[in-house]
Amino acid sequence: MSDRLFEITAAPISVDEVSRRVSSPAVGAVVSFAGIVRGTNAGRQVRYLEYETYPEMAETTLAQIAEEIEARWPVEGVAIVHRVGRLEIGETSVIVAVASGHRQGAFEAARYAIDRIKEIVPVWKKECFEGGEIWIEGPEKPPDPH
């Protein structure tokens, strides 16, 4: 088990465990988001997903997202853990936990985090479905240079 705030891992991940990474006496609210592998996509029956990453850059961009959040909301902590490798239907692929003194900023920041993950973090999923497999592609627009 790790206490790192930004992590790419091949091991199963837990909302409770990631939330504990941002706990402190100043915290009055933790909002967590969990992304789950869905069994259907675009009319296809999904068998499982294979996630690939550029691990060194992924952890850099997760830290960048936390910096963006800290510039906009008065949060006490942000942790983001993304799992990679083969994930079965119903397993958790990504967890965001945002800790704050009060709830409002934490809700907004958690939403921002998962939206940004889908825009800039170098992780890709290959969907293996009944009858084939396909790489899922994300946004049209590349991120601004950073």
Next chain:
Amino acid sequence: MRGTVRFFASLREAMGRSEVDWELPDGATVEALVTHLHQTLPGLSEWADRTWIAVNRRYASLEMTLQDGDEVALFPPVSGG
């Protein structure tokens, strides 16, 4: 100067390799490297408008000047979450 290019996901599969070394004159830009790669790697041009570029693990512009030893990465639009 020289460095490496890493490929990921569908682009890695299409190139049939996960990395390739590059060598260019001093002062070359990212754009010059991309042009060089298109000339030397058959099939890469099909990916031109669906390829994102990072240098040393940060998103980079085509105008950026490369340095000796830079790690460049080419990959398709991200799809995590």
